[in-house]
Amino acid sequence: MSTSIKATESSERISSLDFLRGIAILGILFINIENFAYPDPWSPWKFGFEGTIDYSTRFWVYFLSQGKFYTMFALLFGVGFYIFLERLEKKQLGLKAMDIYARRLLWLFIIGVIHSYFIWTGDVLYHYAICGFLLFPFRSFKTKSLLFVIAFLSLLQLAKSYDQTMKRKGWQDNYTKAINLPEDQRSNDDIKNINFWKNQTKKKDPDTSKVEANKSTYLIGLKETYKNSSAHKGLVYYQGLLFPSLIAMILGIIFYRSGIFQNYQVWKYYWLISLVILGVGLIINYLRYYHWTYEYFEPVTNIWKGWLFTFPKELLGVGFILIFNGLFQKFLRSSKITLISKVGRTALTNYILQNTLLGLIFYGYGLSLFNQFSRFELLGLVVIIWIIQLTLSWLWLRKFQQGPLEWLWRKLTYSSFKHMN
Template sequence: MAQKAVDAGQGALQLQLRRMAWLMLFGLLHGYLLWYGDILFTYALAGLLLCWLWRLPAALLFVLGALLVAVPSAMLVLAVPAGQTPTIAAEMLPFWAPSAEDIERELTAYRGDWGQQMPLRFELMSLSLLAFPLQTFWRVGGLMLIGMGLYKIGLLTGAVSPAVCRRLLLVGLLAGVPLVLLGVLRNYQQGWDVHYLAFFGREYNYWGSIAIALAYVAAVVRVCQVGYLPRVRQALAAVGRLALTNYLMQTVICTTLFYGHGLGWFGQLERMPLLLLVVVIWAFQIVFSLLWLRRFAYGPVEWLWRALTYWRFRF
């Protein structure tokens, strides 16, 4: 988007700033009014802080990205000799092992109407915003920079050689999968104790998941290069073109099903029915995305975001 703006003689940075500012508003409305687990605000704020780095060469983007991702790990390492481990673990404990009173409070809130949900949703959304400078920015921002670098070397556009994809896939699986599995084993051996999990226990997955993600990307790119699974690729591409619409739609669907202003299923379904519900919602969104794109070039929320960014409201 930035390169297209430059090619058209427009200000790429100003365009990105407007785009991220509107996304921040979407995220705040989503988080405070519907679901506290919003990620849009985090993406938008990280994007505002980092979009001006898009011209840097890929190698430098990779280095800066890795350094940002490493900051939370460095904070944990420094917290141990500083004697902060009991304090941090105590702060995590209510979320890791909530008391009966906390569980009842959450059940009562989300089985109630929209107004009854609001205090708890406001509290949890505000906590997630406070976590931005301490943890979420570093990982999200670092991965954004790495993503910029991957785009510049041609991985995300499929312009790299098959050998690059194979190497990434191999390294990602050989490094990422064993590291994540080792983390599960070590946390199991520690009895999932929050004092271990809050520190070294989560580092295995923190780093291993990035390697696995790179392997996933390489696998998808290779499938696209070879031309395998054309119908599957068409379906997933349609969902991707409506990514923001589908993200918000999932919130609307699930809050209607689970919260008290809808069917009130909150805390009532076991894992298997929940898993089946996930598949049903995915199937619905795939069909919806395919049908929508037969008539329109953009998803409804994507169109609104684009119109606000360019300040052109044309159907």
């Protein structure tokens, strides 16, 4: 007796998850575009600041989007992981289900590495693949046990934040001690401590210099990428993101088990819970990114403030998931805005397409517009790329059931399992 294994039919898809993936894909562009556009995208004062409006633009972009859509992706990846294994289990495949799941993650890892080396070093797919392998044992955990795992991982993050804050506090104490000494009694170490802390707390003048586009040719770009990428060095995941990623993914499992993606009303106080999480997330993110944008020259040396700033993007990302999920199910399911869901259905293709377009716009082998736009002007490019992705996704799904890279990923995953006894 043979068992036929095939990919999930479109009729089996959970529509709210496609919508949320679409939101995440479109939203992450706000931050990813800066990685292509500027030599130092994370700086609150370097590059892209040509006027006051650019500082305001950076604040609002980081306040509402930095890390939040990554958190949404990670949470939805956890949901997808659980659904995938759940459906394989229903087919009663036994150990073959593990083979299929492992192959799915292996090909995701390979796609991510290819993307990292040939398109953009900031790829997150191979990091997700590693997290997917780590997630496997948690599938059989009870929800209460998963909450304990989240609590443990959160404590590790708080401990890391504590260490970083105390390190900065040590720098400040060394400065205070040295600056209070008479100048003729200061050692070389004292002078270094004074200069170091002054540099840390100095407000910088905006850097508006123009920089020559990197990756002047595609071949040179490949050489640069090889130097900056890390998979061939054995660094196959982002260390600083591992625990936050796992927290979000495990939370996705818990949310899916609760049933809110099929019917948000299974939570008695869904809107109250969602609004509280969103509200608290907005407040903490406002404080965090106001400090990062306008008070970056005042290092955080207070333990409580350091802890407050530990999970801002994760908290608001969860708030976005809950609010958008509820709004979609209550108001948007039958509206034209579900065009966003088509972007979500082709999330893998759109993620890589998005970065391919950015490379062609900013790198030297394309239009060579590297560091030519202010931060406010980048918003116009974001809208243009959105329109391109929405249009292409709509046109593609009129003729095909899934995106081209989704088709390839599934083809590679299932190719050895078509006919099994």
